[in-house]
Amino acid sequence: MSHFNFHKSTYSTITGECVEVAVNIPHTVAIRDSKRPGGPLLRITPTAWKAFRTHMRGEPGCGGGPLFRPPA
Template sequence: MSDAKWRSSTYSGGNNECLELAHGVPHFAPVRDSKRPTGPVIRFSRDAWRAFLAHLG
């Protein structure tokens, strides 16, 4: 995932206290804690991530 481009939500206010989502990773939606960029990454399938977002909205 070294080619991943990590982005945090615009709602986070730039205070580094949110989740980051990696773009450019085929088949997965990798998520990590912005406070621990070298820490663990949870990989969701694209379908699971879309279902999660749909549930929030």
């Protein structure tokens, strides 16, 4: 099994409430709770992830920016 390289969402809160996202495996986006790194993963397609991010950009309180930016 391939290893996911998770990165914290750019919307992490001071209390640590956030998700981590991995986009390093072809055709897969993995999402997990940063407080439970050994817990369950949500695996979706990059197309579904893009649609989710696009939808959330239009939601109040989501800042209008990307939910996830890979590290530079």
